[in-house]
Amino acid sequence: MSYSDAITETRAELRELYKAIPAATQGFSTLSKAVTDHGPLSVKEKEYVALGMALVQRCAPCINFHVEALMKAGATREELGDVLAMAIQMGGGPTLMYAGTALACWDELAAAKG
Template identity: 55%
Template sequence: MSWADKLNGTRNQLRALNKTIPETTRAFGALGKSVKEGGVLDFKTKEFIALGIAVADRCEACIVLHIEALVRAGASREEIGDVLAMTIQMGGGPSMMYAAKALECYDEMTAG
């Protein structure tokens, strides 16, 4: 399955969840919006942090969503690499395996 397929599948799963528990998902969305728009760090930096956590927690759905956001924010492959290196340093072998997945996702999403 390609990362584009995973992105579409994740979006479909979230749409179904939104229909089932709309108040909860709206509240979670509001939290995300306030965190990403407030504070002193810029959006891209916050997405780099989110990507590192997604890799460390081994969440492919999170990886694809945060890579998509970073591609839209103009993140370079080198910046992604730096984030992945830090994540590997903090998370060891499992983070290394998911860092490889995240880099593959970035490459696929920027190829076309």
């Protein structure tokens, strides 16, 4: 399955989850919007933090979402590489494996944008 397809599938799963437990998911959405929209860090900087945490937590769907968000926020592949290196330094071997996934996701989404 492509990363784009995985992102689409995860979004569909989340839509169903939001219908099943609206109070909990609305609360999470409110928190996410508040964190993203406020504070001294840019959205791109916040997404780099989120990606680093997703790598260390080994959450493949999170990695895909945050790579996509970074592209939308104007990140570069070079910046992504720097974040991946820092995450590997902090997370060790398992993070190295997921960093490869993040880079592959970036490359596929970038190629699709043409």
